[in-house]
Amino acid sequence: MTAANGSSAVNARVVVQQCLHATLQVCPPQQECEAQWVEIDRGMVIYVCFFKGATEDIIPKMVNTLMNIKLCETDSGKYTSVLELPGNVLIVPQATLGGKPKGRGMQYHGNIGKEDGQKLYASFVSHCEKELSLAVKCSEAGTEVKHGTYGNRQVLKLDTNGPYTHLMEF
Amino acid sequence: MTAANGSSAVNARVVVQQCLHATLQVCPPQQECEAQWVEIDRGMVIYVCFFKGATEDIIPKMVNTLMNIKLCETDSGKYTSVLELPGNVLIVPQATLGGKPKGRGMQYHGNIGKEDGQKLYASFVSHCEKELSLAVKCSEAGTEVKHGTYGNRQVLKLDTNGPYTHLMEF
Numbered sequence: 407m408t409a410a411n412g413s414s415a416v417n418a419r420v421v422v423q424q425c426l427h428a429t430l431q432v433c434p435p436q437q438e439c440e441a442q443w444v445e446i447d448r449g450m451v452i453y454v455c456f457f458k459g460a461t462e463d464i465i466p467k468m469v470n471t472l473m474n475i476k477l478c479e480t481d482s483g484k485y486t487s488v489l490e491l492p493g494n495v496l497i498v499p500q501a502t503l504g505g506k507p508k509g510r511g512m513q514y515h516g517n518i519g520k521e522d523g524q525k526l527y528a529s530f531v532s533h534c535e536k537e538l539s540l541a542v543k544c545s546e547a548g549t550e551v552k553h554g555t556y557g558n559r560q561v562l563k564l565d566t567n568g569p570y571t572h573l574m575e576f
Numbered sequence: 577m578t579a580a581n582g583s584s585a586v587n588a589r590v591v592v593q594q595c596l597h598a599t600l601q602v603c604p605p606q607q608e609c610e611a612q613w614v615e616i617d618r619g620m621v622i623y624v625c626f627f628k629g630a631t632e633d634i635i636p637k638m639v640n641t642l643m644n645i646k647l648c649e650t651d652s653g654k655y656t657s658v659l660e661l662p663g664n665v666l667i668v669p670q671a672t673l674g675g676k677p678k679g680r681g682m683q684y685h686g687n688i689g690k691e692d693g694q695k696l697y698a699s700f701v702s703h704c705e706k707e708l709s710l711a712v713k714c715s716e717a718g719t720e721v722k723h724g725t726y727g728n729r730q731v732l733k734l735d736t737n738g739p740y741t742h743l744m745e746f
Contacts, residue, residue, distance in 0.1 A: 421591060421741055453741050476681050487680070502740045510657070511646050512742065564734040570672045571591055571623050572682065573743065 417460035421453040423569040431561035444552035449493030455503035456518040469533035492543040497553035587630035588746040591623040593739040601731035614722035619664030625673035626688040639703040662713040667723035
């Protein structure tokens with residue numbers, strides 16, 4: 407397996423989509439308790455999956471790339487980064503992205519273990535929050551990072567003006 | 577670049593998501609004419625991108641794999657194929673999936689040319705339609721294939737019970 411960036415091993419796979427609005431369940435309905443949701447308006451949805459061997463040191467570069475790459479469409483139809491749009495960010499843990507076809511099923515043997523994955527995911531979220539909080543345009547506009555609960559079912563509703571789906575590997 | 581299936585060149589990249597309902601614009605609003613949309617209920621959304629060098633002969637195997645791989649969740653929480661669910665299929669042409677990061681932007685030099693891409697896309701759609709029409713469960717349940725307009729902006733609204741995002745390369 408070769409990463410899109412040319413290195414020989416993939417540590418993380420990310421799919422990015424653009425949205426006008428997105429809603430994600432962060433806690434399923436429970437006895438005497440309704441489901442809990444987070445939502446964002448215009449911005450970027452980041453589906454993320456970590457592979458075995460991924461370590462904390464990939465997170466800063468990964469987040470820096472995702473926050474600064476020009477995938478977001480401005481009102482004038484040009485492309486800019488989510489930090490410069492300024493846009494919101496919704497992070498969705500998505501272990502299925504690590505799947506490899508085997509016969510008629512999918513195998514996930516390359517995925518990172520649950521505990522390590524949870525740590526990397528938490529670090530990824532906190533680095534995204536930090537980048538947004540340091541970006542003047544984002545803090546002025548009040549754009550936010552929201553994120554799903556690692557290991558949960560990611561009940562997602564997405565409204566786009568074109569998802570502009572991109573794949574990135576790190 | 578190495579395909580997820582282990583071969584040395586990628587001809588097509590596909591992202592698959594599961595949906596409860598999805599709506600896609602197939603014609604933008606024009607003078608004296610409202611936007612036109614297609615929609616599906618429960619089933620699979622297939623985002624597809626072809627690379628330079630892709631030829632017609634990859635289509636039957638690609639469609640057969642996608643229609644028969646067990647990515648769809650049944651009511652009992654098991655996984656089955658879209659043909660056996662039976663589910664609907666929404667095909668979204670998505671050239672952005674061919675992007676490679678270059679500096680702070682994305683380049684699409686590996687993408688197939690417009691004319692060849694359009695032909696492969698049309699063939700992909702028609703093979704999906706054929707597979708669904710031949711599947712007894714699909715024809716009995718009246719499930720359908722809907723698809724976006726190649727080259728257009730893909731204005732998409734998606735409602736999921738968990739997108740279960742998968743990447744597949746051919």
